[in-house]
Each structure stands twice: as C-alpha cells, then as structure tokens.
Amino acid sequence: MSALTIVKYPNEILKKKALPVESFDESLRQLIQDMTETMIANDGVGLAAPQVGTSIRLFLAAPQGGKGTIHAFINPEIINHSGKQCGPEGCLSVPGVFGDVERAKSVTVRYVDSEGNDKEIKADGFLARIIQHENDHLNGEVFVDHLGFSERKDILDEYKRLQHISL
Numbered sequence: 001m002s003a004l005t006i007v008k009y010p011n012e013i014l015k016k017k018a019l020p021v022e023s024f025d026e027s028l029r030q031l032i033q034d035m036t037e038t039m040i041a042n043d044g045v046g047l048a049a050p051q052v053g054t055s056i057r058l059f060l061a062a063p064q065g066g067k068g069t070i071h072a073f074i075n076p077e078i079i080n081h082s083g084k085q086c087g088p089e090g091c092l093s094v095p096g097v098f099g100d101v102e103r104a105k106s107v108t109v110r111y112v113d114s115e116g117n118d119k120e121i122k123a124d125g126f127l128a129r130i131i132q133h134e135n136d137h138l139n140g141e142v143f144v145d146h147l148g149f150s151e152r153k154d155i156l157d158e159y160k161r162l163q164h165i166s167l
C-alpha cells in the first residue's frame, strides 16, 4: 500500500464529471487500498477517487475514520433521499475551512462493490452526509458550492489566505 497525494481545490480534476468504473480488477482493488490508507493518514471520514487524481466513479465513506467500517462505493447512484440535516462540513481537498451544508437526512444508494456485485444501502445521519459529500465529488462539485454567495466567498477568502494562493 502507499499513501497518495491529495489534489487540492481549485484543481481542474475536482470540477470534472468522473467516468464510470468498467473493470473490476486488481488495479481497482489496489486503488481502494491506497485510498483507504490515504484517507486514514489524513484523518478523513471519506475520500473520492478524483481527490487522488483518478477521475472515476469511486468513493470511500467511513463515519468512524479508520476505527470502524470503511464502505467503498463504485458507480454509486442516490436513488432516494428523505428529510433534512444541516451541519458543518470540511474536505481534504479544501483543507482548513468548514461550512454548514444542508443535506438529506437519509439516502438510499445503489452501487457496485469491489468484486463487481450490485448492492444497495439505506444510510442515515453522518454516513448519509458523507455519501452526499463524496458523491458530489464524482459530479465535479465541492461542499463550498452548496453555500450561499457571501458565505462561499468568506470561506474561499479564508482558504486563499491559508493556502497562500489566489483563485
């Protein structure tokens, strides 16, 4: 296993729609292993493949970080959602800043596992929030895109200051 480099906002790959996974082979399982190590090394609770420079429809969700179940979702589709929750989110690709994002309280996701089997899960609460955040990455969105104009600007100003970059 090896830890991968996390792509930082505003890298173009974070704005692309990721492509479906077509081969469920050893290299895919290796990528999942490497992403798992990378997520844990960075104290993350989720990580999407575009964040490590691979624009494919794959993400991890781990509500307890490295201490609990790590779910790998391939070619995920949120087929149902209900309720509302609002809470703070951050992102390993937008480090150092946080913002409150409204999400559905529960989601039902249809996906494929690393062996190529069709699966479906209903998730609530924090896992549901992670799934929605990571799924956004596969569609070229980051959490700041959900914020209102002025909050988005404030958070990105703070991010620029922390990263010593201009956007």
Ligand code: CO
Pocket (backbone or CB within 6 Å): 090, 091, 092, 093, 133, 134, 137, 143
């Ligand atoms: Co993120």
